[in-house]
Amino acid sequence: MLTRHPHPRPHLRPRLMLLAGLLAGLLVQLAALPATAEEHWQELHEAVREERVVALPEILDWLEARYAGQVLEMELERDDDRLVYEIEMLGPQGQKVEFEFDAESGELIGMEGVRIDAMRRKEAP
Numbered sequence: 001m002l003t004r005h006p007h008p009r010p011h012l013r014p015r016l017m018l019l020a021g022l023l024a025g026l027l028v029q030l031a032a033l034p035a036t037a038e039e040h041w042q043e044l045h046e047a048v049r050e051e052r053v054v055a056l057p058e059i060l061d062w063l064e065a066r067y068a069g070q071v072l073e074m075e076l077e078r079d080d081d082r083l084v085y086e087i088e089m090l091g092p093q094g095q096k097v098e099f100e101f102d103a104e105s106g107e108l109i110g111m112e113g114v115r116i117d118a119m120r121r122k123e124a125p
Helices: 010-031 036-049 056-066
Strands: 070-079 082-090 096-102 108-113
Antiparallel strands (some): 082 096, 096 108
């Protein structure tokens, strides 16, 4: 009989579930694209590995440290030859806020939404 062991880091489980869901969503989107999508996916992995693009977990760590809320949606888009992460969060008061990050530098380049200040963590770095 197998005995289940508790997750070694229970505080990471929600993040792992979120990342798995985001990855599944990206894979579904890629499956709907022409065969060249596989090449783009490989190029993206190579760019992250070579540190030309900031990895998504680093962006999510930065957001979690500074803003309270739950990630609803994440997209990686090319905007005027610039890769941009767009991350939509649901705040504690039910507000939706979209954060935009330059994927190459990790810099926050924009925010849209209401009551953004209410999402800021008081103990943010």
